[in-house]
Amino acid sequence: MKTRIEKDCLGEMEVPDNVYYGIQTMRVMGVSGLLGEKVIKYPYLHQCLFQMKKASALANKDVGALEAEKADAIAWACDQALTGRYDDQFPLDMYQGGGYTCVNMNVNEVIGNLANEYLTGHKGQDAIHPNTHVNMGQSTNDVVTSAEHLCIYPALDKLAPELDKLAEAFAQKALEFADVIKVGRTCLQDAVPLTLGQEFGGYAEFCRRQAANIRSLREECFSLIVGGTAVGTGLGAAPGYQEAFYKHLSAQLGEDVKSATDLFDGMQNDDFCVKVSAAVKQAACGISKIAKDIRLMSSGPRAGLGEISIPSLSPGSSIMPGKINPILPELVSQVAQQTCGNDVVISMAFEQGELEISVWAPTLYKNLFESFDLLTKVIPLFIDKCVSGITANREKCAQEARETIALATVVAATLGYPEGVRVAKYAQQHNLAVADAVLKMGVMTKEEADSLLDPALLVNPERMAEAIAQWKAEKRHA
Template sequence: MATRIERDCLGEMEIPDDLYYGIQTTRVMGVSGVLGEKVIKYPYLHRALTQMKKAAALANAEIGALSPEIAQAIAWACDQVLTGKYDDQFPLDMFQGGGYTCVNMNINEVVGNLANEHLTGHKGQDKVHPNTHVNMGQSTNDVVTSAEHLCIYPALDLLAPELDKLADAFQGKADEFADVVKVGRTCLQDAVPLTLGQEFGGYAEFCRRQAANIRGLRDECFELIVGATAVGTGMGAAPGYQEAFYKHLSAQLGENVRSTKNLFDGMQNDDFCVKVSAAVKQAACGISKIAKDLRIMSSGPRAGFGEITLPSLSPGSSIMPGKINPILPELVSQVAQQTCGNDVVISMAFEQGELEISVWAPTLYKNLFESFDLLTKVIPLFIEKCINGIEANRERCRKEARETIALSTVVAATLGYPEGVKVSHYAQEHNLAVADAVLEMGIMTKEEADLLLDPALLVDPARMSEAIAKWKKQKGKL
């Protein structure tokens, strides 16, 4: 096997010549691998770093710090990496010490060897050096943190449309179930009626708000700390580098990429990742709450709520024939549980930064993008295999809405709370619907009970208020 000799500050090493990564990547591979997941599993970070390396090379050439020949070779190499063709040259494990210095150097080595090969016909460090040229004007401390911010917007761009689709799916069911009156429940006890459509409409609006919240984070992704180098002072970057870098990266991405207001703050605090994680967690938790509602409403089929029926996807028991479990809502809740755990870890990683930098980029990246990945993947499955197939058990909803003791609230609203209590107790003791109880107690006529205690009236606030006010006026109760 052909090899080449590469050197770093610890010495030299023989590297197989078919590899584009080099000595520093190889060293780290020997002291890592505990998680068993590669950083490239979520390719956003590598893409962002590569885009930044291209912008840095062009910027350094513009200000006269790097020869145009080498800058163009680096830019060419970055374009090759961005195709995904060389993803197998990024072998590093997700968990690493050193704040992802190894990931930065892995990019530098692959880009450097590609550029060197492009100019000389062979890999190596003789024409293009990974530190001297590819990493010019940079430190891991500023480029990795910046890349973490920059790589978030593609994940936001994937998640937000899925939330839109989820909102549309719930709205579709809200329209379908607009006429299905059911018992409302608070603290899992009977409450006044609403429609199943109103309930699903609330779910739709929640998802719309989450999509807007996710989109609202996008602009902040383009506030970077490139030019801060190791601690925020800009040591190692040539005059004019920072301005030229942002110009070239903005042109490359078609976005307004700019420096954060205070580089020292940006170096010390990676709270943007906490902010993003909180938004993803918020969406996941709310969707999980909805999933739990669906589990409750579909419970039974005979001894539970039984208001809706979910699609049957798999037998739910190894011993009880006919039992069907709500596996998709439960899957959604598992995603939320993992997302909450990831959010705690991300918060800890931010809190454990010290002095000028945080070295916990691996923790931030792994957990944040796991949350993005899980939620973005589970939503379309939830829509297709669960929500689209939900059916309303209309007769059961109608029967329970008519029979709920909570209709005594109408009596309280018309005749006063004490009278409502009497009706409630009477209906309970005699196992009657409230409409039947007020007839036996002589409180209302049948026509009045049919009007005021019709669950369909009570889900329409305007009609209900008008009807109650009219009745009270007729009875001289106003």
């Protein structure tokens, strides 16, 4: 195998000449690989680094720090890397010490060798050096931290539309179930009736609100600390470099990319990742709560709530014939569980940052993008294999709405709370519907019971309030 010799501060090494990464990447490959997952599994970070390296090269050309020929070769190499053709040249494991210095150097080496080959016809460092030229005016500390923030916006842009679709799926079901009256439940006990449509309408609004929350984070992704270099002072960056960098990066992305207000704060604190993680966790937990509601409402088919039916996807038991499990709602909850765990780890990584820089970029990146990936992937599956196929068990819902003891709430609203308690106890003791109990007890006439204890009236708060007010007015004038 043909090799080339590369040098770094620890010495020299033979590097296979068929790879574009170099000596520093190979050193790290020899002491890593714990997770068995590559950083580029979630390609956002690398893509942003390629874009930033290109902007840096062009900025350094603008301010006279880098020769035009070399800057243009680096920019060309970054464009090549952005195509994805060289993704196999980024072999580093997700977990690394050193705050992803190795990832920055892996990118510098691949871009450097591509640019060197472009200029000279061969790989190597004789025309383009990874540190001197590709990394000019930069430090891992400002570049990787900035890339971590910048690479969040594509993930936000993927997740928000999925939340929109889930909201629409629930909204469609809300219309379909608008006339399905069922008993409400609080603390898993009978409560006053509502419609299944009202329930699903609440689910839709939750998802709309989460989509808006996710989108609200987008602008902050474009506030970076490039130009701060190692600790925030900007040492090593040429005069005018920072302004030129943001101009070029903004032009590349079509976004208004700008410097953070305080570079020292940006170096010290990775709280934006915590903020984003919290938003993803919030969405995941809420969708999991909805999934568990669906799981409860579809329980049975004979000994559970059985208010709705969900699609049957696979046999649910190796021993009990006919048992079908709610596997999609349970999958959604597993995603939420993992997202909550990731959020704890991300919070710890932020809290354990020290002095001028946090070295826990691997923890932040791996866990945050795992959460993004899981939630973005599970939502369309949940819609397609579960939510879209939900049907209402209308007769069961109607029967339970008529028979719920919670209808005694109407008695309490019209005749006072003590009388409501008396009716509820009587109905419970004699296994009667409240409408039958008030007749047996002589509390209401049949006409009054039919009017005031109709579940269809109770699900319309305005009509219910009017009916009670009218009843009370009639009693006062009787």
